[in-house]
Amino acid sequence: MASVFTTNAATPRSLTRERAISALQRQGALIALIVLALFGVIRYGPKFYSIYNIFDAFLNNNTYYALIALGMTFVIITAGIDLSVGSVAVLAAVTAARLSGLGLVPAVGGAVLIGLAIGLINGGLIARFALQPFVVTLAMLLFARGAALTLSDNAPVMVDFAAGFTELGSLHVGPVPLPVIITAVLYVLCALLLNRTRFGRHVLAIGGNEEAARLAGIPVGRTLLLVYAMSGALAGLAGVFLAALSFSGSPTGAIGWELSAIAAVVVGGTLLTGGVGSVGSTLIGVLLLGLIFVILNFERGQGTFQLNSFWENLIRGAFLLVVVIFQSRLARSGAEHRQGG
Amino acid sequence: MAAAPPAATGAAPGLRSAFAPPDRVRAFSALIALALIVLYNIIFTTNFLTLNTFNANLTQVATIVIVGVGMTFVIATGGVDLSVGSLMAIAGTIAPLFLLDANQFGAPWVGLALAIIVPLLVTTLCGLFNGTLVTAIGLQPIIATLVLFLGGRGIAQLIVNGELREFRNLGSPLVPSFEFIGLGQVAGVRFQIIIMAAVVIVAAWLLRATTFGRYVLATGGNASAARLAGVPVRRVLLGVYCLSGLLAGYGLIVVAINKSSDPHRVGEYMELDAIAAVAVGGTPLSGGRATILGTLIGALIIQLLRFTLIAHNIQDGITRMVIAVAIVIAVLAQRQRAS
Numbered sequence: 051m052a053s054v055f056t057t058n059a060a061t062p063r064s065l066t067r068e069r070a071i072s073a074l075q076r077q078g079a080l081i082a083l084i085v086l087a088l089f090g091v092i093r094y095g096p097k098f099y100s101i102y103n104i105f106d107a108f109l110n111n112n113t114y115y116a117l118i119a120l121g122m123t124f125v126i127i128t129a130g131i132d133l134s135v136g137s138v139a140v141l142a143a144v145t146a147a148r149l150s151g152l153g154l155v156p157a158v159g160g161a162v163l164i165g166l167a168i169g170l171i172n173g174g175l176i177a178r179f180a181l182q183p184f185v186v187t188l189a190m191l192l193f194a195r196g197a198a199l200t201l202s203d204n205a206p207v208m209v210d211f212a213a214g215f216t217e218l219g220s221l222h223v224g225p226v227p228l229p230v231i232i233t234a235v236l237y238v239l240c241a242l243l244l245n246r247t248r249f250g251r252h253v254l255a256i257g258g259n260e261e262a263a264r265l266a267g268i269p270v271g272r273t274l275l276l277v278y279a280m281s282g283a284l285a286g287l288a289g290v291f292l293a294a295l296s297f298s299g300s301p302t303g304a305i306g307w308e309l310s311a312i313a314a315v316v317v318g319g320t321l322l323t324g325g326v327g328s329v330g331s332t333l334i335g336v337l338l339l340g341l342i343f344v345i346l347n348f349e350r351g352q353g354t355f356q357l358n359s360f361w362e363n364l365i366r367g368a369f370l371l372v373v374v375i376f377q378s379r380l381a382r383s384g385a386e387h388r389q390g391g
Numbered sequence: 392m393a394a395a396p397p398a399a400t401g402a403a404p405g406l407r408s409a410f411a412p413p414d415r416v417r418a419f420s421a422l423i424a425l426a427l428i429v430l431y432n433i434i435f436t437t438n439f440l441t442l443n444t445f446n447a448n449l450t451q452v453a454t455i456v457i458v459g460v461g462m463t464f465v466i467a468t469g470g471v472d473l474s475v476g477s478l479m480a481i482a483g484t485i486a487p488l489f490l491l492d493a494n495q496f497g498a499p500w501v502g503l504a505l506a507i508i509v510p511l512l513v514t515t516l517c518g519l520f521n522g523t524l525v526t527a528i529g530l531q532p533i534i535a536t537l538v539l540f541l542g543g544r545g546i547a548q549l550i551v552n553g554e555l556r557e558f559r560n561l562g563s564p565l566v567p568s569f570e571f572i573g574l575g576q577v578a579g580v581r582f583q584i585i586i587m588a589a590v591v592i593v594a595a596w597l598l599r600a601t602t603f604g605r606y607v608l609a610t611g612g613n614a615s616a617a618r619l620a621g622v623p624v625r626r627v628l629l630g631v632y633c634l635s636g637l638l639a640g641y642g643l644i645v646v647a648i649n650k651s652s653d654p655h656r657v658g659e660y661m662e663l664d665a666i667a668a669v670a671v672g673g674t675p676l677s678g679g680r681a682t683i684l685g686t687l688i689g690a691l692i693i694q695l696l697r698f699t700l701i702a703h704n705i706q707d708g709i710t711r712m713v714i715a716v717a718i719v720i721a722v723l724a725q726r727q728r729a730s
Contacts, residue, residue, distance in 0.1 A: 131533065181722055184471065184533055185666070185676055189718040192663060196711030204707065301708075309541055312534075322531055360548035360654075367542020374538075375528055 078376070079318055079334045086341050094348050101225045110295065112340040113229040114139065114304075116333065117288040118311040120240055121281030123332040126315050127244075127257045128277055129324025130183035134172060135285040136307035137194035138165050140300070142289025144198045147207040147299030150215035157215045161293070162286040168194055169282020173275035191308070198301040206300040209293055219294035229291045236284070241329040253277060257324030306363075313370045314339050316377065342369065420724070421672055421688045428695045436702045446581075448698055450573075450648055453587040454479075454641060455690035458661055459668040460594045461635030463686045466669050467598070468628060469611040469678025470525065470532035472635045475665055477543025478517050479642025479658025482510035484550040486643040487558045487652050490565045503565050507572070511640040517543065518636020522629035540662070547654040557651040566650075573647035583644070590638065595683040607631060611678025667693050667714065671721040693717075 090098045097103065118135045125132045142161035149157040168190060175186045209215055221228040244250035252273045255263040264270050288307075293299045318335030320327030343362070432439040458475050465472045489495070489506035496502045517539055524535035558566055575582045598604040606627045609617040618624045639658070646652045666676075672689025674681045696717060700710040 175719065175723075179723060179726060181719075181726060182676055185670065185722055186719065188663060188666065189715040189722075192660075192711050192718070193715035196708040196713075196715065199708030199711070200706055201708075306541070309537060312537070313541075316534070322534055360545050360553050362545070364542050364545030364549065367538050367540075367545060370534075370541060371524075371538045374530055374534055375524075378528055378530060 079331065079338050083334055083338045083341065086338070086345060090341070090345055090348065094352075098348065105225050105230060106227060108340060108344055109230045110227045112336055113233045113291050114288040115307065115310055115314060115340070116233050116336045117236070117284045117291070118281075118307055119314040119332050119336050120237060120329065121284035122308075122311045122315050123318075123320055123327055123329055124240075124244070124253055124277045125183070125281050126312070126320055126322060127253050127324055127327040128274060129257045129260070129322075130176065130274070130277070131187065131312070132172065132278060132281045133184060133187040133308045134168065134190035134194055135281060135288075135311060136304045136309075137191045137198065138168050138282055138285040139289035139292060139307060140302075140304045141165075141168070141194045141198040141201070142286040143293040143296075143303070144202045144207055144289075144299035144301055146215070146290045146293040147209045148201065150293070151210035151213050153213045154215050154218060157213075157293075158218070158287075158290050161290045162283055165286020165289065166279055166283040169279040169285075170275065172282065173278030176278060177271040177274040195301070198299075202299060202301040204301065206298045208298050211297075216294055216297060219291070219297075229295070232287075236287075237329055237333055244329055249273065249276070254325060254327075257326070259325070310339065310366065313366060313373075316370065317373045319377065321377070322374075339366075339369070421685055421692060421721075424671075425688050425692050425695070428692065428699060432695070432699055432702070436699065439702075444698075448694055449581060449583060450645070451697075452690055452694045453583045454645055454661065455664045455668050455694060456587050456687055457590050457638050457641045458635075459665040459672075459686045459690050460590055460683060461631075461638035462662075462665040463594070463669050463672075463674055463681050463683060464598070464607060464631040465532070465635050466666075466674055466676055467607050467611045467678055467681035468631050469614070470628070470631070471536065471666065471676075472518075472521065472632065473533065473536040473662045474517065474521060474539035474543055475635060475639040476658035476661035477540050477547065478514045478636055478639035479645065479661055480544050480547035480654050481517065481550070482514050482640040482642035483646035483652045483657040484547045484556075484654050485510040485513055486569070486646055487556055488550070490558060490569055499565055499568075503568050506565070506569055507643065510643045511637060514640040514642075515633050515637045518633040518639075519629060521636065522632030525632065526625040526628050544654065547657070551652060551654055553654060555651055555653040555655075569647050570650065573644050583648075586641075586644070591683060591687055598681060598683055603627070603630065608679055608681065611680075613679070664690075664693055667718045667721075670718060670725070673725065675725055676722070689721075 118139065122132055122135065142165050145164050146157045146161035149160045172183075172187055172190055175181050176183050218228060223231055244253065252263070252268045252270075255266070255268055256270055256273055260270060289299075289304075292304065296303075314335035315327070315332050316322060316335070317338055318328075318331035318333070320331060342365070346361075346365070438444060458479070462472055462475065486506045486509075489502045489509065492502075496505060521532075521536050521539060524530045524538065525532055528535075572582055577585060598607065606617070606622045606624075607630075609620070609622050610624050610627050614624055639661075642658050645657055649657075668689035669686050670676060670689070671692050672682060672685030672687070674685055693714060696714060697710055700713060701707075705713075
């Protein structure tokens with residue numbers, strides 16, 4: 051009873067506060083990204099904003115995480131998780147390197163198809179048998195890594211330079227490398243897919259409340275199957291880029307990529323509880339995580355501090371911690387305000 | 392699934408034991424799988440029934456069992472602990488720091504005691520940190536433990552500057568005593584077996600016969616119902632993550648056995664093995680029910696499966712694929728029995 055009056059009295063202010071909270075939740079990562087970029091521009095000058103540094107050193111090397119995080123966004127919106135993506139990328143990289151002698155199309159096609167197939171198995175087990183996503187994709191993490199080791203005879207597979215596969219990594223349109231363009235196009239397509247299509251609405255509805263979505267006649271099983279298939283195929287493409295840019299498919303690479311991708315999605319503001327999320331915020335999350343490491347590298351180059359590479363894991367972990375705590379605080383106070391109103 | 396009451400309520404025991412005596416049947420089918428693998432090895436693997444084979448598998452089995460027991464408690468509450476492998480690496484890199492000089496801390500035994508107590512304390516505190524993220528901040532267990540999964544190995548790497556430390560060459564008189572906890576024998580039985588047996592027995596007792604055990608199962612069955620029924624859910628969750636952290640401190644013994652601490656390798660993939668052992672042993676990953684004996688059997692299955700494949704010269708890659716398939720089959724089989 052009392053709460054009705056207090057809420058009424060406080061409506062304008064609490065509305066403003068709610069808006070501020072939701073803006074912060076949506077734009078917090080973007081603000082951090084802009085601040086960090088400005089910091090870099092002022093502190094390091096042209097070395098930092100040179101075309102090579104932006105497009106080749108920064109964006110091109112983040113296409114892997116960007117692609118994996120894109121698939122992971124859809125998975126996490128359905129309140130699931132895909133832990134297999136790092137291993138799938140490695141398997142795809144080995145496949146692409148093995149097939150690179152046959153030319154560009156078979157190598158890319160074969161690797162993406164392998165990723166798609168593993169995604170379909172994940173989705174099939176999760177949708178058909180109602181198994182928990184984390185167990186299924188954890189088993190697939192092991193399986194795909196094993197398959198990569200087998201296919202590569204436990205050693206890195208060099209790509210065939212003669213057949214044109216490496217052009218995928220070296221071609222530029224203007225200053226922009228091809229992988230960056232492909233990734234950007236996929237981000238636009240996926241944003242449209244999520245926001246403008248029936249499939250996108252189904253994905254959001256399932257994450258909001260799977261049982262209600264089922265009762266409302268949404269094809270839950272098929273949607274989940276497609277979401278995990280997409281995640282697998284995008285991880286496959288990430289593996290293709292990895293092979294094209296590093297000239298080899300190494301069965302021991304890409305360890306922990308799934309966690310970087312999850313971190314990027316969460317940092318962007320997509321809730322792990324499902325039902326909410328956006329493709330654009332994931333892109334911001336990926337860029338922010340990437341930029342932090344660029345700046346750490348610049349600082350190391352300037353001799354500000356001696357950081358060995360082991361700090362990287364620690365910083366990733368600490369960063370993830372700060373963001374998820376911040377996010378859950380915001381989500382909670384937002385929910386309390388909505389309940390109050 | 393939702394219709395099955397948590398074991399703690401004990402509703403309609405007659406019906407339950409008649410139609411779905413879950414834990415016993417699950418542990419039993421895992422036991423049959425284990426028997427088949429052993430039988431296969433006795434027939435087809437040369438030198439299977441030898442002391443060498445036994446010792447080769449013991450360290451790995453003991454590690455999976457001990458870490459898996461902690462994981463069983465966490466999973467029984469409906470959570471998961473992905474940080475165990477990284478915590479093992481932390482324990483393993485801290486322990487040797489106290490062995491550098493026999494009289495570093497006054498008397499030799501003080502250094503030795505610290506080499507055991509401090510790592511266990513640190514990993515328990517890490518568990519407390521995990522539990523706090525889950526209870527106070529309300530994070531999902533996967534994400535909460537992901538923080539230390541990522542950061543924990545970084546901490547271990549920083550402690551030893553990323554180097555593999557071989558401490559058998561230190562010349563410190565403490566090293567042989569430290570190695571004893573890994574490789575020593577008491578009355579002809581390897582010390583590791585004694586630790587493993589003690590952990591299994593105490594854990595089974597905790598789960599079956601104490602209020603804490605009943606609270607753990609009630610929390611996993613239905614946390615909000617448990618809270619309403621007066622179960623101190625927060626404290627129970629803190630307890631299981633601390634327990635999982637404490638048991639991951641076993642990493643110090645792995646290091647004692649290897650005579651060296653490698654921050655990159657100690658406990659690598661252990662979260663996978665532990666979860667697999669729990670799942671294969673018959674503990675449902677949705678929480679509310681658990682079997683320690685099942686985890687023991689599950690760990691034996693996982694390790695013997697790996698040993699069998701390696702003994703028959705199957706490549707490491709294919710071995711991993713087979714174990715992945717075994718995990719999926721185990722989880723599928725559980726689900727069918729539950730429905």
